[in-house]
Amino acid sequence: MQKKIFVVLLLFTYFVQSIMAQTDIKIISSIDLASIPAGTTQHYYLHLINNGLGQAVYIPIMIAKGVEEGPVFGMVAAIHGNELNGIPIIQNVFKQIDAQQLKGTLIGVPGVNVVSMDRDRRRFVDEEDLNRNFPGKEKGNRSQQYVYKIKEKLLPHFDYLVDMHTASFGRLNSLYVRADLSNDLIAQMANLQDCDIILDSKGVPSTGDGIAMLRTFRAEAMLQGTPTITVEYGNPQVYQADIIARGEKGMLNIMRWLEMLDEPIEQFPTPPIVCKKSYWIYVEEGGLLEVPVALTQILKKGELIGVVKNLFGEVIQAYYAPEDGIVIGKSSNPVNMDGGRILHLGIIK
Ligand SMILES: [Zn+2]
Incomplete structure (x- = not known):
């Protein structure tokens, strides 16, 4: 009898361990895609900055490297620290990906502004908006250095990018996409989403004849030649199950369109409404x-x-x-x- 209880306990322990978080996540200071074995999915903590206690601040990086050459598709969530629906979208997409069946590489950053996430804030510790601070500055102030490191350590890896947002505090959003529809690749990415609205927006704010000095993550990525859309997934500081499920479909669709997954593109019953402004x-x-x-x-x-x-x-x-x-x-x-x-x-x- 005692032996039976022991076996049950042992099995239970194994079960709990199997669903618990991995505790030995590798710490890296840069992303080296070439060093990752093909056909595997990896989790990393990327060292971005040090906090005011001299401790390292890490951002979570998920990478699924396929068995065949192909594009690198990036999904980045929560540059505004209270905009959370993108995080489970990234986690759930990775659950559905088998790197052994994948062409190209999928990179997910389920929380790029961990500093503000931990404070339930949209803005960074210095009250700056990180998403209006690109390209940042190597020797600048706090938000400038944080943004600079995102630009240097993350951005160069992406061939295609989705920047994941929600409404701000005190507001509600539909599920809508901001995209420069004059660019065919970007328009395609937008049209693959299970969204309510597509808003045609250049994403590169201009101050007249030049490029704005301070710009969004999307604008910076587009300046570097990376087709990028911003998706607004509903409301701040919550997980919304229906929005998350629709978001996953859109990400998988982009991967199908890029032929990273050998599956047909999912069509949605209600086409989005396109807004010119x-x-x-x-x-x-x-x-x-x-x-x-x-x-x-x-x-x-x-x-x-x-x-x-x-x-x-x-x-x-x-x-x-x-x-x-x-x-x-x-x-x-x-x-x-x-x-x-x-x-x-x-x-x-
Ligand atoms: Zn936002």
Whole structure:
């Protein structure tokens, strides 16, 4: 009897160990794809910076290297530390990949801004937005050095890239893609997503005749010649099961299109709505905002989109759609001073 219990306990221990995290993850200071054995999946901690206690700060790197030559496809999540839906998308895509059946290399970074993730913040420790700080500076301030290292240690490896975001704090997003549709490869990547909306956006903000001094991760990647899309996966600081499942499909589709996976591309029943431009509509006189429209709702010019009230429930001002469009994102936080955001209106192509 005692022997039986012992065997059961032993089996249970093996089971628990098999589902527990790997504790001996290899620490690296740079990514060397050539040194990775073909047909294997590896997990690494990439040393990016040191924190204020002199301790190393690592970012997680997942690499599946196929058995045949092919493109390197990268997925990077959470450059804004409270934008989390991309993390399980990357984890789940890797679960579905068998490196022995793969052509090319898949790289996932399920949390590139670990510093802010650990603080539940969008912005970096110095309150800078990392996604407006590329190309960074080798000897710059805190966010500049962090960004510089992302640019130097990660970016050169990718042939194709998806930069994974969500809405910011106090807002809700549909599942939408930002992509430069004038570039055929990028347009293809966008059209392979199970998304609600595709927003045509250059991603390389210009200050007139030159390239902006400070730019997004996508803009930096595109300047380096890497076809890149940004995908906005719903809402901040949550895992949304439906959005995550749709996100996985889009990533697998890109891999099928690149012939990294020998499978047919999945077609989705509802084609996305393509927008030629978009803008936010802001509160003019602050107060408590109600937004009586839903995400992805099609709006007619003149439709009610927001009501701002004072603390007694009296209407300060009502807002109406300035033109026909679609709701890409909206405020979820009632408290809005002058300039608070009401909704993100997409103008359909
Ligand atoms: Zn973001």
